[in-house]
Amino acid sequence: MKTVSTAFKYAIVAFxxxxxxxxxxxxxxxALNAPSSHSFRGLFLVPEFHFANFAEAWKGSKIDKSIFNSLVITSGAVALIVLVSSSAGYSIARFRHKANALIFNTLLLCLTIPAIIITVPLYSLMKSIHGINTHWAMILLMAANAMPLSVFLYSSFIRTLPKEVEESAIIDGCTYFTAFWRITFHFVRPVTSAVVILTGLGIWNNYGQAVFFLQKQEMRTVPLAVSMFFQTYGAEWNKMAATALIGLLPAVAVFLVFQKYFIKGIMAGALKG
Known part of the structure; x- marks a missing residue:
């Protein structure tokens, strides 16, 4: 009976x-169909393996520049998120007083506000600081959007760690800052992986705000390049699919690198907190 139950569970998961x-x-x-094919053909849905689609899509969409832009913005924002949110999460978790509680509750409140709602005031701010069509402004914006969730995950995870982890280093003369970066930060690798994946994929796939703040063609990110390519070659499904796959591959690669820590970080950071 137990074997049947287990097999049923695996069948549901496989489905x-x-x-x-x-x-x-x-x-x-x-993406692998010939240019003349726009739908499924054959009984087993086997493509025609027309790999030239990828070369044509790469050239036509000029997605190489967009991938570079996305890499710069995503990597810069993720690095800033990890640096700031891990430090803030440590401070909130280890030094509990009214100011930290207020900051933490404010960050939780920010999680309920859709980013698209504040696009108009953000546009005015970005224009006033000359941040339109710049990498640095998009890095700051994307980092700010992801900071509330990241701080929540870090603070929840650090609360599960015993204080003795860094107290011995502090007794030996380290400051709280050095104790965190030299000792505690090594223990938060699972939640760091979760933060990198969650925020990185969100920033890589961001379209709603990038379309407002990155208007020049040479500054477009992958979602913008794919969207513009779709508008230009709307009837050529093979090229559109190839372009979408090319833009998807870097995100998949990052997920495969960090995925073994992903579930562990989410469970420990969100459920134990």
């Missing part, structure tokens, strides 16, 4: 995974 993979298979199928 869910299959359903989730269908859109990606359709995308891959269309």
């Amino acid at each position: 869910i995974v299959l359903i989730a993979l269908i859109p990606f298979y359709v995308l891959l199928y269309l």
Whole structure:
């Protein structure tokens, strides 16, 4: 009976995974089809393996520049997020007083506000500081958007660590700052991986704000480049699918690098806090 129950659970999981993979298979199928094919052909839905689509999509969409822009903005924002939110999370978790509680509750409140709502005032601010069409302004903006969730995850995770982790270093003469970066930060690698994946993918795929603040063609990120390519080559499904896959690959690579810590970081950072 237990064996049947386990097999049923695995079957349900396999079914869910299959359903989730269908859109990606359709995308891959269309990307590998010949230019004359715009739909499924054959009984087993086997593509024609027309790899020239990727070369044409790369050249036509000029996505190489967009990938560079996305890499600069995403890596810069993620580095800033990890640096600031881990320090803030440590301060909130270890030094509990009214000011920290107020800051923490304010950050939680910010999680309920959709980023698109504040786009208009942000545009006025970005224009006044000459941040439109610049990497540095988008890095600051994306980091600010992701900071509330990141601080919440770090502070919740650090609360689960015993204070003895850094107290011995403090007794030996280290400051709280050096004790955190030399000792405690090594213990928060799981939640750091979770933060990198969650915030990194969100920034990489951001379209709603990038379309307002990155208006020049040479500053477009991957989502903007894919969108403009779709508008230009709307009937050529093979090129559109190939472009979308090219833009997706860097995000998938990052996820594969950090995925073994991802679930552990989410469970420890969100559920134990």
